[in-house]
Amino acid sequence: MGETQASEYRSDIHRQQRDLMLRWYQRLEESAHGGPPAVSLMISGNCVELLEAFGAVPLYPEVNALQLAIRHQSLDPILAAEEMGYAADNCAYVKADIGAMIKGITPAGTELPVPKLVLCNFVGCNTYVKWFEHAAEFQNAPLAMLDVPFLRTAEPRAEDVAYIVCQLKEIVKQLEELTGRRFDYDRFREAMRCSARVEEAWSRIKHLARRTPTPFDAYFDAITLMGPLYVYRGSPEGVAFFELALRELEEKAARGEGIYDQERFRVVMEGPPPYPFFRTFRDMFAAWKATAVASTYSTVGGLWEFGFRHDPDHPFESLAMHMLAHNVTNRNYLQRYDQIRRYIEEWDADGVVIHFVKSCRLFSAGQGDMRGYFTQQLGVPTLYVESDLEDPRYFSEAQIKNRMDAFFEALEHARSTGTLHRGAAAIRHAPGGEIAPAAADRLKILQ
Amino acid sequence: MSSLNETMPAAAEALIERCREIVDDLSLGEVRRWKQEHPGARAIGYFPVYAPVELVHAAGMLPVGLNGAGDRLDLQYADARFGSFICSIVKTTLEMGLTGHLDPLDGMLFSGICDSARNLAFVFERNVPAKYVEFLHLPQNPASAASTEFLKGEYRRLADALERLGGRKIEEDALRASIAVYNENRRLLRDLYGLRAANPHQVRTSDIYLLQRAGNFLPVETHNELLREGLGSLADREAKPRDSVRIVIEGAFCEQPPLDLIRLVEDAGCYVLDDDFLLGLRWFTGDVPTGGDPLEALASCYLNHSVYSSVRHDFRNRRHKLLVEKTRRLGAQAVLFLIAKFCEPAYFDYVLFKRELEAAAIPHLLLEFEEKAFTFDRLRTEVETFVESLLFD
Ligand code: SF4
Numbered sequence: 001m002g003e004t005q006a007s008e009y010r011s012d013i014h015r016q017q018r019d020l021m022l023r024w025y026q027r028l029e030e031s032a033h034g035g036p037p038a039v040s041l042m043i044s045g046n047c048v049e050l051l052e053a054f055g056a057v058p059l060y061p062e063v064n065a066l067q068l069a070i071r072h073q074s075l076d077p078i079l080a081a082e083e084m085g086y087a088a089d090n091c092a093y094v095k096a097d098i099g100a101m102i103k104g105i106t107p108a109g110t111e112l113p114v115p116k117l118v119l120c121n122f123v124g125c126n127t128y129v130k131w132f133e134h135a136a137e138f139q140n141a142p143l144a145m146l147d148v149p150f151l152r153t154a155e156p157r158a159e160d161v162a163y164i165v166c167q168l169k170e171i172v173k174q175l176e177e178l179t180g181r182r183f184d185y186d187r188f189r190e191a192m193r194c195s196a197r198v199e200e201a202w203s204r205i206k207h208l209a210r211r212t213p214t215p216f217d218a219y220f221d222a223i224t225l226m227g228p229l230y231v232y233r234g235s236p237e238g239v240a241f242f243e244l245a246l247r248e249l250e251e252k253a254a255r256g257e258g259i260y261d262q263e264r265f266r267v268v269m270e271g272p273p274p275y276p277f278f279r280t281f282r283d284m285f286a287a288w289k290a291t292a293v294a295s296t297y298s299t300v301g302g303l304w305e306f307g308f309r310h311d312p313d314h315p316f317e318s319l320a321m322h323m324l325a326h327n328v329t330n331r332n333y334l335q336r337y338d339q340i341r342r343y344i345e346e347w348d349a350d351g352v353v354i355h356f357v358k359s360c361r362l363f364s365a366g367q368g369d370m371r372g373y374f375t376q377q378l379g380v381p382t383l384y385v386e387s388d389l390e391d392p393r394y395f396s397e398a399q400i401k402n403r404m405d406a407f408f409e410a411l412e413h414a415r416s417t418g419t420l421h422r423g424a425a426a427i428r429h430a431p432g433g434e435i436a437p438a439a440a441d442r443l444k445i446l447q
Numbered sequence: 448m449s450s451l452n453e454t455m456p457a458a459a460e461a462l463i464e465r466c467r468e469i470v471d472d473l474s475l476g477e478v479r480r481w482k483q484e485h486p487g488a489r490a491i492g493y494f495p496v497y498a499p500v501e502l503v504h505a506a507g508m509l510p511v512g513l514n515g516a517g518d519r520l521d522l523q524y525a526d527a528r529f530g531s532f533i534c535s536i537v538k539t540t541l542e543m544g545l546t547g548h549l550d551p552l553d554g555m556l557f558s559g560i561c562d563s564a565r566n567l568a569f570v571f572e573r574n575v576p577a578k579y580v581e582f583l584h585l586p587q588n589p590a591s592a593a594s595t596e597f598l599k600g601e602y603r604r605l606a607d608a609l610e611r612l613g614g615r616k617i618e619e620d621a622l623r624a625s626i627a628v629y630n631e632n633r634r635l636l637r638d639l640y641g642l643r644a645a646n647p648h649q650v651r652t653s654d655i656y657l658l659q660r661a662g663n664f665l666p667v668e669t670h671n672e673l674l675r676e677g678l679g680s681l682a683d684r685e686a687k688p689r690d691s692v693r694i695v696i697e698g699a700f701c702e703q704p705p706l707d708l709i710r711l712v713e714d715a716g717c718y719v720l721d722d723d724f725l726l727g728l729r730w731f732t733g734d735v736p737t738g739g740d741p742l743e744a745l746a747s748c749y750l751n752h753s754v755y756s757s758v759r760h761d762f763r764n765r766r767h768k769l770l771v772e773k774t775r776r777l778g779a780q781a782v783l784f785l786i787a788k789f790c791e792p793a794y795f796d797y798v799l800f801k802r803e804l805e806a807a808a809i810p811h812l813l814l815e816f817e818e819k820a821f822t823f824d825r826l827r828t829e830v831e832t833f834v835e836s837l838l839f840d
């Protein structure tokens with residue numbers, strides 16, 4: 001096993017990313033002092049384009065929570081929240097955010113505004129509903145509930161779209177009243193156009209990872225790009241940033257440069273990262289020159305690599321479609337299996353790494369079954385490790401490292417004996433054959 | 448049997464014993480029997496909390512409420528599929544499916560009550576592939592102009608699937624009749640709760656619990672008869688009132704506490720005036736209208752006339768305010784939170800409940816349980832200490 005290599009890619013993208021996120025915090029501080037109105041939103045399948053039409057700034061508690069964790073500031077607020085009555089087993093994102101709110105801690109040290117509206121886009125995660133209910137309560141801010149039906153059929157239904165569109169229009173009215181600003185339909189469509197361009201660039205970046213070697217890590221590096229993706233997707237700054245990122249990475253790919261001098265393993269990552277130990281976790285992969293070629297976590301905000309784009313000609317409907325069907329959180333659990341399987345096949349991976357996160361049942365409830373599906377049914381090497389995305393008390397470095405080393409050692413051994421397969425060939429099916437996809441069964445029964 | 452120093456009339460005793468047998472039978476003996484008596488008919492299970500059972504009934508099928516397996520099933524498979532930090536009912540439900548206990552069921556209904564239950568629906572679908580599995584989206588925004596239309600559409604979707612599964616149409620009149628018979632069921636349950644609240648020294652919570660829960664496995668018509676019987680006989684118990692604390696139980700709407708824990712709470716000196724056990728059975732605050740469009744009636748009642756619950760969001764009527772209001776209305780002195788381990792909706796709601804209760808100077812105690820627990824020494828001490836602190840304050 002080689003010594004740890006610096007795996008992080010540093011360039012213009014990183015400088016700009018930092019600037020953009022800093023500017024976001026400045027805008028939020030301006031908002032706190034009578035500047036543009038702020039509206040809280042959840043990341044999953046968010047509708048930031050709607051806010052652009054009001055010139056409003058999105059306030060993402062999840063981004064704040066992860067910033068606290070990555071800066072090693074999450075434990076204090078978590079403890080403060082537990083003192084208020086939150087349970088040890090509640091999602092620690094919520095605890096960090098509410099605890100920080102109560103204690104007046106902010107990730108960048110800048111002031112955060114009280115949002116004009118706490119807009120709960122309930123896209124998949126039930127915890128969102130509780131989180132925003134509490135955030136509204138503790139900030140004494142109005143709350144709006146945007147109920148997005150879970151994707152329980154193969155395709156969204158017309159009724160689902162109609163329900164969301166009606167609610168979006170009700171929220172527009174509510175925002176007009178609360179902000180005293182008029183909804184600018186042209187600006188809304190312009191935001192949709194920006195989003196479509198950002199999504200195109202982001203999707204092409206993700207497709208670059210299909211090459212060997214991949215020019216960027218679709219988990220660790222993707223996370224760097226995700227901040228701007230949520231905050232700036234519907235704006236010209238977002239377009240400029242993502243088009244620059246695409247150019248840089250295309251050039252890197254054209255030069256045949258990977259992340260390491262030699263890429264050894266390609267994995268698909270499932271689950272959020274352990275933000276309090278982000279660096280440590282990344283180094284464990286770097287030690288094996290293993291790169292993530294795809295990740296489900298990077299599709300929480302939206303799933304664009306399979307083709308979906310916002311449509312300026314049908315802005316409300318395409319917002320609804322995005323929230324319903326084109327982000328990982330609102331897609332059902334078996335659709336996530338399919339998504340990972342597609343990554344293995346089309347992104348040419350050797351295996352899957354499942355990071356079980358204690359806080360997040362949306363991701364983790366059922367990951368044992370998922371692992372069974374990949375190892376036993378599809379015969380794909382799969383590693384399963386446990387920690388948390390926010391709470392530093394749940395990270396056992398030695399244990400995770402041991403498992404990681406054992407996993408990659410096994411892959412290496414398989415490679416040396418010619419039994420490690422990549423991409424479509426990695427899927428070999430267990431001798432028992434595959435259980436038919438559940439949806440097909442359901443249809444059979446109904447016929 | 449207990450410190451209540453009571454004698455129970457023989458009729459009531461036999462009734463409760465019968466319910467207990469039904470509830471304890473993990474293999475759903477009553478459902479198997481019903482299917483034998485109704486060849487070709489289907490039975491549809493549903494995971495808590497609420498399901499539109501009227502639609503299943505009107506399709507000529509038997510709706511079967513599932514509430515986990517208590518301590519009666521060893522987990523061989525489900526633990527590995529769900530791992531740590533997940534509540535027990537999610538695992539026991541899957542385990543029951545994997546071990547043949549749910550074989551008499553032709554289908555299963557789930558809804559998005561929490562993140563774990565939502566994923567369970569799909570893991571269940573994959574692991575128990577021979578069943579029809581449906582996931583219903585019950586609106587979390589009751590106040591939009593489109594909410595009723597959406598929910599009607601969702602019920603229509605379910606009705607269509609049930610029609611295909613059963614090979615027969617759900618007629619509007621049949622659905623109205625089903626609504627009427629479930630209205631009666633809920634009315635009887637409300638009466639039962641009223642009876643206990645008025646006579647907590649005579650009507651034991653553990654008894655009305657069993658009487659209710661047996662309804663999960665019986666045709667509603669049969670359950671209605673049992674309830675009438677219970678209403679007639681349960682209050683005949685001879686028991687003297689004693690020093691007790693009048694409480695409301697909150698937090699056990701999905702995974703159910705072990706029966707022994709419910710008994711323990713009573714034996715330790717609590718008169719339970721209200722609880723949220725098996726909440727889905729008493730979901731509506733009044734009758735669902737039996738005239739007009741029945742799907743519309745069901746949808747509109749779900750949105751506007753449901754009990755408050757940690758898994759249904761209604762920002763027009765805040766749960767923490769409603770708990771305080773209910774506690775005061777019933778004249779209860781305290782609230783006992785019984786929360787299933789790892790039940791995230793209950794954990795979250797506790798924070799706002801606690802804040803509101805403290806502001807209203809209503810004492811409370813929080814206990815966590817697991818359905819599979821069978822020793823309760825620590826919990827007993829906690830309840831006893833709590834009761835003493837209230838009695839001798
Ligand atoms: S449960 Fe998961 S998706 Fe939901 S708020 Fe917590 S971390 Fe985010």
Ligand code: SF4
Pocket residue numbers: 534535536537560561562563564701702758787789790791792793
């Ligand atoms: S007990 Fe709580 S966490 Fe478990 S399935 Fe029910 S609502 Fe969800």
